[in-house]
Amino acid sequence: xxxxxxxxTHPKNSHNVIVEYDANLRLVNATYEDGEDVDLTDxxxxxxxxxxxxxxxxxxx
Numbered sequence: 001x002x003x004x005x006x007x008x009t010h011p012k013n014s015h016n017v018i019v020e021y022d023a024n025l026r027l028v029n030a031t032y033e034d035g036e037d038v039d040l041t042d043x044x045x046x047x048x049x050x051x052x053x054x055x056x057x058x059x060x061x
Contacts, residue, residue: 003028006055010038011047021052 003020010017010032017038020028027049030038038044 006052008048008051008055011044017048019048019052021056025052025056027052 003022005018005020007016007018009015016033017030018033019030022028027040027045030040030044030048032038040048
């Protein structure tokens, strides 16, 4: 099954981030628009996971 992506804002530096998540709505990866990997600290992971949950809730409704 393919992972899904969406764009959001980095919670600390406000740069655009492309977030990839799986069918179980779990964070898989996050990169900046230029392809550089986002440093996924626990705080950043938590924020991006919240964004995934929020984004997916609109996709499922």
